[in-house]
Amino acid sequence: MRAMLLAAWLAGLALPAAAQTTAAPPPETLEDIRRNLQAIDAIVQALNAQLLATGRQVLPPASPDPLARLAALEAEIRRLTGRVEEIQNQIRRMAEDAGRRFADVEFRLSEIEGGAAALPRPEPVPLGGPFRKPDGPATAVTEQAAFDRARALLDQGEAALAEGAFRAFLDSYPGGPLTQAARLGLARAQEIQGRPRDAARSYLDAFNADPAGGQAAEALFGVGRMLRLLGQMREACLTFDELARRFPEAVAGLAPRLGEERAAAGCP
Secondary structure, X not given: OHHHHHHHHHHOOOOOHHHHOOOOOXXXXXXXXXXXXXXXXXXXXXXXXXXXXXXXXXXXXXXXXXHHHXXXXXXXHHHHHHHXXXXXXXXXXXXXXXXXXXXXXXXXXXXXXXXXXXXXXXXXXXXXXOOOOOOOOOOOHHHHXXXXXXXXXXXXXXXXXXXXXXXXXXXXXXXXXXXXXXXXXXXXXXXXXXXXXXXXXXXHHHHHHOOOOOOHHHHHHHHHHHHHHOOOHHHHHHHHHHHHHXXXXXXXXXXXXXXXXXXXXXXX
């Protein structure tokens, strides 16, 4: 529907051939054209934004057969990938066509208003800016808002509410770009509530989910801290040693806290 409206709007911008050889239109007509062009630019930018904020995706229903469920998920990923590429191509074509019309109208407006007719026509630029694909995984607006609410509760000291919010987030967005941060938030909320056993399990879940990711070192450090609080000093020291072995580049950032934890656990 948006594509049809945009196409109809763009078609209405074409000036009759006779208008190029007759007197200039009234000033309000020129202003109307400018407003139309601005509106088109806003629509194309909104369409581009849809690729970065698609909302929650609906996964296929669960199947008792893990292989069948995996196949269904793979098919859904292929379908969504194809749909995204289709939308990208539509937006590119619409933006390029609108950019050509925009440049043409701007050139004619310049002539009507007494601009230098000898100047070359400007190179058309796709409306909404040059088209580009997102550099990394996109975060839906609803997903980001849900994470921000949980994080705000944690920052405000509402650890119990934050725990519930992070759990709800993980149920709704189990594989998004903020999932790992939500796992750590859940563990931190449990830690603040004085539940080191639950927190240790959550930190360990976060580490196992992405043992080579950017937040893996923080997750493993959390496991070691909770083991110390549970009185398992030997296991805590082994965890800190494993942290230094696996993530030597991250140890520098954790050095002050890691030193305190090792001392508290009596690590050699």
